[in-house]
Amino acid sequence: MFALLHAMDILPIGVLQRLDNIIYDARLRASMPRTLDDRVVIVDIDEKSLAEVGRWPWGRNRLADLVDELFDRQKIAILGFDVVFAEPDDSSGLKRLRQLAQSELKEQPAFGEKLQQLQSTLDYDASFARALKDRPVVLGYYFTTDPRGRTSGVLPKPVMGPEALHGRPIKFTHWTGYGSNIQQLADAAPIAGFFNPMVDKDGVVRAVPLVAEYQDKYYESLALAMFRMMIGSPVVEPGFAQESLAGRNYQGLDHIRLRLGERVRRIPVAEGVTTLVPFRGPGGVEGGSYRYVSASDVLSKRLPADSLKGKIVLVGTTAPGLLDLRVTPVGEAYAGVETHANLISGLMDDRIPIKPDWSLGYDLVILVVAGLTLAILLPLLSATRAVVLSLAIGTAILALNYWLYFSYMWALPLAAALAMAGAAFALNMSYGYFVESRSKRELANLFGTYVPPELVDEMVKDPESYSMKAANKELTVMFCDMRGFTKMSEKMEPTQLQELLNEVFNRLTDIIRGQNRGTIDKYMGDCVMAFWGAPVETPNHATLAVKSAVEMSRAVQEINAENRSKGIPEIGVGVGLNTGTMCVGDMGSDIRRAYTVIGDAVNLGSRLEGLSKVYGVDIVVSETTRKLAPEFAWLELDRVRVKGKEQAVGIFYPLGPADSLDRATADELKTWNAFLKAYRAQDWDQCDLQLLNLQRMNAQKYLYELYSERVTSMRLLPFDPSWDGATTFETK
Incomplete structure (x- = not known):
């Protein structure tokens, strides 16, 4: 029963949740291809780059040079930034020079003319914007859960509006604030995606939101934005689960549809419209999953021309000081940029691990079938046969789960079933399984004859509070x-x-x-x-x-x-x-x-x-x-x-x-309230009018006959200003 309550999230057990995470991580590591995906390249702002170019953030003129080199000389296909440009770049001193031209050096025309000549080269944001414009670039930004809802920069256009959901209460990952790119850069590269991961309770990143909600609008992740750009920018649509499988009240999406003309691509998603990250290997420069290129090598043109031709390039960092290292199932200092690379690879290969919306049903079926089998057979078997039965059932549960994962990438729960099988065996062998705890016995003796047993069970949790x-x-x-x-x-x-x-x-x-x-x-x-x-x-x-x-x-x-x-x-x-x-x-x-x-x-x-x-x-x-x-x-x-x-x-x-009152009853109630107001005001003519309306609505109601007789009797009495409208009953 505890296993069932845990599986249904009614009584979540932290140990089982951690065990499920451990099992998932082990399956993931066992299924990683550990091969190089040469379609995706990471341009790394690493320690070497910081030593050669200078500390981050770099001037946007250097980033413009980086973009030009990647597109013009290396001829890459798509560029994505796992960084955000939230503030203007004033490192050139242009802002101060403009202030001088309008104040202390206002009377020096030569200074103003020279500043006008240098302005285009000193406006680093404009240089960077020119490099981005009309190129297949996806900028990055982040969402926050700031309680004040603070924002900065400019959000891209949402990929969906609330009308796409047809009124369904879908539970998206929800944010209250954001930090995005400045207007000048957002205008030059209007496509952008958020790079927030999902951090589980144990601090590990296993999933990312594919689409997230902010102020009733829906925005795509960095990986999805780059993948859509790569395949022709299809329209994003919600994909609902069949009601026969998920039920009418299922508040999630089964998948995200990418529609381009008649072609439709389906991407499975889980609760919160998230997707598990299909990690390819241990990560990092030596991990062997993706090619890492130092950003300083690109800027200094040490890379031969066309070395990155046709590649999907992500600009990110592995430098510890820039704080983009994550704890993941495959490493404790995993570069955040490689998380997006993994997801892009998985989308291209259609290889995304998913926790299906029917995983709860699967877990319940396994628990019920295995649990009933153990509950019925264990008391009938000898100790040796009980051990064999328990091991056989545990092995069968494990084998089925791993087969579904390796064959279909279905990440189904396992911990509750294994723990249930082990606990059933252990408790069956223990006399303590049949003995009530002392506190429960005392409370049962005290209250058992007075209150329902189900309340006694609640009282057991804190017996000192009851007497x-x-x-x-x-x-x-x-x-x-x-x-x-x-x-x-x-x-x-x-x-x-x-x-x-x-x-x-x-x-x-x-x-x-x-x-x-x-x-x-x-x-x-x-x-x-x-x-x-x-x-x-x-x-x-x-x-x-x-x-x-x-x-x-x-x-x-x-x-x-x-x-x-x-x-x-x-x-x-x-x-x-x-x-x-x-x-x-x-x-x-x-x-x-x-x-x-x-x-x-x-x-x-x-x-x-x-x-x-x-x-x-x-x-x-x-x-x-x-x-x-x-x-x-x-x-x-x-x-x-x-x-x-x-x-x-x-x-x-x-x-x-109150929320299911029909219109006729509501109208009748309104008329009745009008009658009571007239009755307590001793307005008998108005009472007769309202009673006539009420009897037309419901001629069988005894209450209206009762008050009709009262009104008839009260007419015979003079107006009483001290009457409070109450009826006095002298008998019990």
């Missing part, structure tokens, strides 16, 4: 009375009545305890008393109580439908709910005790249950409960002053979830 001592807490109490049992007892045999009563109580108890975390206080004849919020703290106790009442009313209707064909009379239900401060604890005598609630708020809940008959509804809820359950739409029944209370309280009836 039977009385305490004042805000809780929600319910009184539920069965209507019609008295008459039925006169017509039915005692055993038949007992059977029916037990059936009803079983259904209602399951709703209160099993589905909505309530505590059954007691059964009193044909009445059920329950409460929410103790002994386990339940912040949404009012919502759960209202939900229980609605479901109980529906369950009684279903029981009536089932019994109608048997000739059994129908039963009704009256439910009262109130929220307030109550005293809860273990109360009673030495002979008989109970974990129960008492107090004025409890008494009010009982009174409200009795009022359900008066207003012709099956549920009456106090105003305090209504305020704590805003998820429901409410019909105000009245303001009442019950026996034993001087203060009038509002009472309400739940119409259902």
Whole structure:
């Protein structure tokens, strides 16, 4: 069960997550081709380049020379920058010279003329922009999760807008800020891609977002931008999984489609529209996966002409001081630029490892099949045969997983299944598997006869926080009375009545305890008393109580439908709910005790249950409960002053979830609220008009007949300015 909860991400277990990462890393290293891909070249801003050219950042004039050399003399195919140019380059001193020409040297025309002649050579950003313009260049930039949403530079055009998703709630990797290139360079090279990796909880980079979201627009990664440019700049489209496989609520993409005319290329993606990096080898200059060329060799033209002809070139760095080294499954100081090179290679070869959207289903099937096999057979086998069975199942799970990875590049989970098989064997051999922990036994002895077992299981996690001592807490109490049992007892045999009563109580108890975390206080004849919020703290106790009442009313209707064909009379239900401060604890005598609630708020809940008959509804809820359950739409029944209370309280009836209220009911509720306003203002003519409208909408509603009679009686009385609109009940 723990393995299943971990697989479904309901109860993630950190050890299993780390083990899955270790297994994935081992599979990846075992499947790497470890061969040179000569299609991609990395121009490396390495220590040698920094020593020869100078510290980074270099002047943009040097970068312009680099671009010109790569395209004009080396004749490369595509150039991508794994760096960002977020600020203007003032290293030439042009900015200061312009200031001098407008201030101290303003009266020196010769200085101004000379500056005008030198301006084109001193404007390094303009030189770099001219080198980039009209060439197949992809600039790099980065996104951030800055809480202030700070930005710099200019973003490229997004590859998709929200309309492409057709309203589907796709979970993209989301960012709140960015650092991009200055306007001048962005205009010269309008195609750009972000170079953010995805860093797992253990600090390792295994995946990158292929497309990410910023302010409801969608932008491509550096590798995808370069790949699209290489194949003709196809349109990017979302690829949705088949609903039969992923379900209607699957909030992810199955793949990204690159459409160019009639040709479509599909790139599989995982959660967050990410893709795993298909690492080719250990990385670095000596790694043997890609050719590294020092940027200083390119700038000094030490490379023979056409050495890089037709190559895809990435400009990046391996210098430790420039902080672009990552921890990856294949190395602890892996150059970030090579991560993009790997992804470009994988896209060209259509060799991308993927965690499919159905991996959860695969994991659950393996866990259920292997788990049931072990659970059924292990207790029946001797120790030797149990060892053989456990090893056989573990080997089969491992072999299937590795075969799917090496054959189809499906990175499927494995740790939970292996851990489950090992734990099942170990626990089967251990007597401790059958022994309850001491804290659970003590709590079970203390609370087991009062509260649901599922709540006891929660209490076990922190046993010191619970006791039977009385305490004042805000809780929600319910009184539920069965209507019609008295008459039925006169017509039915005692055993038949007992059977029916037990059936009803079983259904209602399951709703209160099993589905909505309530505590059954007691059964009193044909009445059920329950409460929410103790002994386990339940912040949404009012919502759960209202939900229980609605479901109980529906369950009684279903029981009536089932019994109608048997000739059994129908039963009704009256439910009262109130929220307030109550005293809860273990109360009673030495002979008989109970974990129960008492107090004025409890008494009010009982009174409200009795009022359900008066207003012709099956549920009456106090105003305090209504305020704590805003998820429901409410019909105000009245303001009442019950026996034993001087203060009038509002009472309400739940119409259902507020977000699913139909138009007709909403219109009827609006008219009813207008009637109540007129009623409390003693405007009887307006009351008659609104009641007439209400009876046209719902002629069968008893509530409207009740108020019609009240209005008729109230007309006979003079206007009372002290009347608060409340109805007083003198009896219980």
